[in-house]
Amino acid sequence: MVTNYQLKRVDFIFRNENDYEDVLSKTIARKPQELINELISSELKGRGGAGFPTGLKWKLSSESKADEKYVICNADEGEPGTFKDREILSKVPFKVLTAMAVCGHVIGAKRGFIYLRGEYKYLKPELEKAISEFAYYCKEIKFDFSIHIFMGSGAYICGEETALFESMEGKRGEPRNKPPYPTNSGYMNKPTVINNVETLAHTFTIFKYGAKRFYDLGVQYSRGSKLFSVSGDTPKPGIYELELGMSLADFVDEFGDGDTKAVQVGGASGFLVPRKKFDVTAIGYQGKLTGISLPTGGSMMLFNSSRSMYNVLDNYLEFFREESCGQCTPCRVGCQQLIKGIKAVKRGEKNAKYLDKLLRLTETMQLTAKCGLGQSVANSFSSIVENFREEMIY
Amino acid sequence: MANKIKLSINGYPIEVNEGTTMLEAANEAGIIVPTLCHHKDLCVAGNCRVCVVEVSGQKRLSAACATPCEEGMEILTNSLKVRNSRKHIIELLLSEHNADCTKCYKNGNCELQKLASEYKIMTQDFIELAPLRKYSIDMYSPSIIKDDSKCIRCQRCVRTCAELQGVNALTVAHKGSEMKITTFFEKSMNAVVCTNCGQCVNHCPTGALVEKNYIEEVWEAIADPTKHVVVQTAPAVRVGLGEELGFEVGTRVTGKMVAALKRLGFDSVLDTDFTADLTIMEEGTELLTRLKKVLVDKDKSVQIPMATSCSPGWIKYIEHMYPEYLDNLSTCKSPQQMFGALVKTYYAKARNLDPERIVSVSVMPCTAKKFEANRPEMHDSGYRDVDYVLTTRELAIMIKQAGINFMKLEDANFDRIMGESTGAAVIFGATGGVMEAALRTAYELVTGREVPFENLNITPVRGMDGVREASVVIDHPLKAWAFLDGVELKCAVAHGLVNAKKVMDAIKKGEANYHFIEFMACPGGCLGGGGQPIPTNPEIRQKRAQAIYAEDAGMPIRKSHENPEVIKIYKDYLGEPLGEKSHHLLHTKYIPRNRY
Ligand SMILES: Cc1cc2nc3c(=O)[nH]c(=O)nc-3n(C[C@H](O)[C@H](O)[C@H](O)COP(=O)(O)O)c2cc1C
Ligand code: SF4
Ligand code: SF4
Ligand code: SF4
Ligand code: SF4
Ligand code: FES
Numbered sequence: 003m004v005t006n007y008q009l010k011r012v013d014f015i016f017r018n019e020n021d022y023e024d025v026l027s028k029t030i031a032r033k034p035q036e037l038i039n040e041l042i043s044s045e046l047k048g049r050g051g052a053g054f055p056t057g058l059k060w061k062l063s064s065e066s067k068a069d070e071k072y073v074i075c076n077a078d079e080g081e082p083g084t085f086k087d088r089e090i091l092s093k094v095p096f097k098v099l100t101a102m103a104v105c106g107h108v109i110g111a112k113r114g115f116i117y118l119r120g121e122y123k124y125l126k127p128e129l130e131k132a133i134s135e136f137a138y139y140c141k142e143i144k145f146d147f148s149i150h151i152f153m154g155s156g157a158y159i160c161g162e163e164t165a166l167f168e169s170m171e172g173k174r175g176e177p178r179n180k181p182p183y184p185t186n187s188g189y190m191n192k193p194t195v196i197n198n199v200e201t202l203a204h205t206f207t208i209f210k211y212g213a214k215r216f217y218d219l220g221v222q223y224s225r226g227s228k229l230f231s232v233s234g235d236t237p238k239p240g241i242y243e244l245e246l247g248m249s250l251a252d253f254v255d256e257f258g259d260g261d262t263k264a265v266q267v268g269g270a271s272g273f274l275v276p277r278k279k280f281d282v283t284a285i286g287y288q289g290k291l292t293g294i295s296l297p298t299g300g301s302m303m304l305f306n307s308s309r310s311m312y313n314v315l316d317n318y319l320e321f322f323r324e325e326s327c328g329q330c331t332p333c334r335v336g337c338q339q340l341i342k343g344i345k346a347v348k349r350g351e352k353n354a355k356y357l358d359k360l361l362r363l364t365e366t367m368q369l370t371a372k373c374g375l376g377q378s379v380a381n382s383f384s385s386i387v388e389n390f391r392e393e394m395i396y
Numbered sequence: 397m398a399n400k401i402k403l404s405i406n407g408y409p410i411e412v413n414e415g416t417t418m419l420e421a422a423n424e425a426g427i428i429v430p431t432l433c434h435h436k437d438l439c440v441a442g443n444c445r446v447c448v449v450e451v452s453g454q455k456r457l458s459a460a461c462a463t464p465c466e467e468g469m470e471i472l473t474n475s476l477k478v479r480n481s482r483k484h485i486i487e488l489l490l491s492e493h494n495a496d497c498t499k500c501y502k503n504g505n506c507e508l509q510k511l512a513s514e515y516k517i518m519t520q521d522f523i524e525l526a527p528l529r530k531y532s533i534d535m536y537s538p539s540i541i542k543d544d545s546k547c548i549r550c551q552r553c554v555r556t557c558a559e560l561q562g563v564n565a566l567t568v569a570h571k572g573s574e575m576k577i578t579t580f581f582e583k584s585m586n587a588v589v590c591t592n593c594g595q596c597v598n599h600c601p602t603g604a605l606v607e608k609n610y611i612e613e614v615w616e617a618i619a620d621p622t623k624h625v626v627v628q629t630a631p632a633v634r635v636g637l638g639e640e641l642g643f644e645v646g647t648r649v650t651g652k653m654v655a656a657l658k659r660l661g662f663d664s665v666l667d668t669d670f671t672a673d674l675t676i677m678e679e680g681t682e683l684l685t686r687l688k689k690v691l692v693d694k695d696k697s698v699q700i701p702m703a704t705s706c707s708p709g710w711i712k713y714i715e716h717m718y719p720e721y722l723d724n725l726s727t728c729k730s731p732q733q734m735f736g737a738l739v740k741t742y743y744a745k746a747r748n749l750d751p752e753r754i755v756s757v758s759v760m761p762c763t764a765k766k767f768e769a770n771r772p773e774m775h776d777s778g779y780r781d782v783d784y785v786l787t788t789r790e791l792a793i794m795i796k797q798a799g800i801n802f803m804k805l806e807d808a809n810f811d812r813i814m815g816e817s818t819g820a821a822v823i824f825g826a827t828g829g830v831m832e833a834a835l836r837t838a839y840e841l842v843t844g845r846e847v848p849f850e851n852l853n854i855t856p857v858r859g860m861d862g863v864r865e866a867s868v869v870i871d872h873p874l875k876a877w878a879f880l881d882g883v884e885l886k887c888a889v890a891h892g893l894v895n896a897k898k899v900m901d902a903i904k905k906g907e908a909n910y911h912f913i914e915f916m917a918c919p920g921g922c923l924g925g926g927g928q929p930i931p932t933n934p935e936i937r938q939k940r941a942q943a944i945y946a947e948d949a950g951m952p953i954r955k956s957h958e959n960p961e962v963i964k965i966y967k968d969y970l971g972e973p974l975g976e977k978s979h980h981l982l983h984t985k986y987i988p989r990n991r992y
Contacts, residue, residue, distance in 0.1 A: 159571070176568075179463070325572060328570070328573065328575025330442075330443045331443070331446075331485050331489055331548075331549075332445055332485060334572065335489065335491060335492050337572070339488065339491065339525075343522075343523065346523060366480070368456070369448070369456050369457045369481050370456075
């Protein structure tokens, strides 16, 4: 079955390394500026979905002047089909804790929080145990940094960083206006670094082995490895650490069931890639590689020919309609219109041209929605409607 | 000095202070950017997205109300990209909206309607969502109607209730398409901790929150030949009404208002200012009596500071939030209710009318007054003391319905009796006014001399700061008040319930030692009341305040105790302040209420 196998499996994240004490004390002995440079040269980008350069994020926070700063680990992991952060926290929690402490050292923060998805409550006891062990060690080496768990409320939107701050502050989880950005004004309006669980785990690797080991993996603009949550019509669902820059064709060769019709890259807020574009699609951040290139929070969902793309789209839209915080017009009303719209076309109540009106609507949503949720509805909508227009109509 | 930054808007260069939003910069450049969720009284929300503008070089549009300008930006407020997006957003809002404008109370004064009309949204391509939704309409409150089918979810009301009033009666519930504005457990507005202040009504851009109007009831009463319909008008109405009828903000229209009311067919057009003066007599005496009991008799059952009681929004607030302080409230009814009680007794007797036949109407800057008139205690005349309460806005509607050309009216005078007033009564309409009026009278009562302020203008209690303090040292009092010699009378003024909360919390913590405090539920006092013309904002309230003080300065009599009708009513009817009749007709009691 497997032809032209080019996927490089990597094993950094889950490699068991019982040396966090050593890594922590060695790393915090180094100057913040040096650590920032190391991170910048690794070209690590955020693994939470948006792909913001991590080194730059830490740098900006370190330059913000304030009496208090915070480090937050985003473990809200709400994207359907994604379960990698959960695995990291249960298998290698010390990497994450160490990375948070190092970040505290770099930016000048004394407190860190793990914003844990409500459904992951069962992870809490183990995680707390790890935190107290970690705290004990910090005390031993006289390093002033404490970590606390904050339980999420179960709303997908609370994974969005500014909604997450609001929720931590006891308010309704609604995204804020940006600017100001979290690096200047985040939790409690103080400079805050917020990173995805996986991003933090990668910094551990970088501080332990040096930026080069990380940088040597992947391709231009997309360095290092990344965890992928593979699901859908695949004989081997699960979590895989793969080098970035792979072509989707190779990915499907490895994970498909031989009948893959399309792959949704990046979950509900990502893009659907049809079979004819597998060859020209690479998985990574930005930059034209072999064709288009798609960032992803790590969710890869495969669909075989038995799947109706209309239903797939309908599901995603229902998800957005429900999970939108509802505050801004383009997202709240836009999602409702998209759902009602595709249904009306399917039933013949509106003609096929109405799909073009809806495509323009998603463009407006992308241009005007207040946060990433509403802005990204266009991704799945346009990629599905444009590639599977017939399925939408008949 | 703030740093300056240079940028361009629609090609025109402009220089603004650092931190200026794109919306403010556009306005400075004389360019209007449409807004819905933005309001000058409130913190920025950035949720309606109609204010989006394009910044050259950026793919996404920016919400002008929420985004600060940056050096060198080229902002476009009317590019095709902006127009198309904005139009989409308006269409989306309308698709969710029960847009039956012709049957809507806000028809003609609605920000959504104005926008739809500007952008000529003539067709609805999107699917109508409104008919599919189970929108509810809450009509149980005597003051406010909340119609969710007209709500655009801008959260102005939520921010108003939280930021200006600190009440949080309205909140956002649910998410996604189900997101809506609601109350505690989705109960009706009259069953929750809502003060009926109407600030949410004043700040709502659409017809989702409006006053409950009694226009038809009043027309019917006027048309009924068996009824004698009396109307009283509150001080703040005369500096607001003109705005609804073509005058500049801050125009005093007292004479025209009286003329219009006469043309509407009221049998008698009287002035709440008369009972404002009466309030000062009662409340001033009450204050001095309390001070004596506390300072001389050491009577532990008497509470100071004494708090004013003329703002029914404030009364309901303290009943809910600080019920343990109800004994600190002056027992005086508000001027509206004093008036109502006297109309069906004193006035009826003097005019030889059967009180049963009298319909008592008031025109108020306030929606809480509708609730107040409805309180079961307010029947001391043996009838319901005030039958119908109209807001300034409702009066304007009636004037328009009657086809009166307001601008051309000749000034007219209030009828007698109960139509005479003073400058002290007029300033009841502004924050600090009750305090100033009370001091003018109390000081003179105690010392026999006028208050030691130039032209009687007690400027420390004026202005728009949320909480203001002032003190007056009593020097050489008359013999009867010798115990007050050298006493520094400490006063405070708070307006907007969020400021009232600050003062109450300070009192609770023992950090404040005032003798007398004026509380007004609304920002700016009654002139910024929930029944006043829409829009409201700090500049508008400032102008109305100037008009109030100008009205005061122009009055021949400026001290309540010199009002000849007040002197007469004590002589002929009431006896003396706090006397038995006063006690029965002009004073009331309060009810502790739950906090939730
Ligand atoms: C609707 C929405 C949901 C999000 N949910 C998550 C999440 O569950 N976990 C996460 O790490 N980032 C999530 N993000 C991204 C965060 O806002 C933020 O960019 C990220 O935590 C930054 O970390 P990184 O730079 O390490 O990726 C979400 C973003 C949006 C718009
Ligand atoms: S885009 Fe959607 S989720 Fe984001 S703020 Fe707007 S309504 Fe809320
Ligand atoms: S709220 Fe405004 S737009 Fe809606 S029906 Fe009323 S007037 Fe028309
Ligand atoms: S009730 Fe009015 S102010 Fe409140 S959200 Fe709705 S439209 Fe906005
Ligand atoms: S009337 Fe006043 S207290 Fe009641 S909801 Fe409106 S703003 Fe809040
Ligand atoms: S006015 Fe700017 S987003 Fe509503």
